Amino acid sequence: SKMKKILNALLVITILISFTLIANAQKDKFNEGKITYDITYPGMDLDQNTMAMMPSDATLYVKKDMSRMEMKMGMGSLISISNAKDGSSVTLMDMMGNKMALKVTKDDLKKEKEKMGKPEVKITDETKEIAGYKCTKAIVTMTINKEKQTFNVWFTKDAEARNTAN
Secondary structure, eight states: OHHHHHHHHHHHHHHHHHHTTOSOTTTOSOOEEEEEEEOOOTTSOOOHHHHHHSOSEEEEEEETTEEEEEEEETTEEEEEEEETTTTEEEEEEEETTEEEEEEEOHHHHHHHHHHHOOOEEEEEEEEEEETTEEEEEEEEEEEETTEEEEEEEEEOSSSOOOOSOO
């Protein structure tokens, strides 16, 4: 169904952005700032109305152990606040006037990761410059709601952040 596709896509976006935070916390090359992500949906076979509801970008704010990710879309907004010290997060959703809050502990996250299984990550030789950083393309395959899904992710080791999504 259309709503299932939208919810799966939102889940995937959140997971992929949280992957970008996974780094060696001791290096702390990037512990304060703002990152804006462009979001595209190649190969997702979404019609024009569905695309209008999907987020086209996400903004991540990082300050030491805390991070805040914001996404706005046609049907509302999603804000996720994460604490690296205790591995917890709170996600606030406002979807078509329905407001929801979801608190996740480090243990909850661990259980969800176990359900999904470990993502398969293939790092390619393909590189390009993004925001002044040399980035490498990785192909990530993961199982979401019992369906295998594959995504392209660009990453750099030159702008590391603390792992606020554990």
